[in-house]
Amino acid sequence: MSPQPQPATTGPGPHLRRLRDSVRALLGLDDDTAVVIRQFQYTEPGRPPRKTVVAVLPMDGEAHRWTLHRPPDEITERVLRAALLPHPPN
Numbered sequence: 001m002s003p004q005p006q007p008a009t010t011g012p013g014p015h016l017r018r019l020r021d022s023v024r025a026l027l028g029l030d031d032d033t034a035v036v037i038r039q040f041q042y043t044e045p046g047r048p049p050r051k052t053v054v055a056v057l058p059m060d061g062e063a064h065r066w067t068l069h070r071p072p073d074e075i076t077e078r079v080l081r082a083a084l085l086p087h088p089p090n
Contacts, residue, residue, distance in 0.1 A: 019072055020037050026080065052070065
């Protein structure tokens, strides 16, 4: 059985806060919609060392989640737009 990815142990840094704010602006979310950004680290060979998961959790309606296979500090506005807008969440 493969080990599950573990959340990064540090608190939310400036890159995670910037991503959260960018997601909120890009999707036109209201203050009642939660945006959660999590960074995961892998230690097993053959897997990307880190990934970032973006979750949008509205008060009413369906939650959405996207996985970006790169660390938060490598996610630019352009990468975020390409990931969130043209594709349905996974």
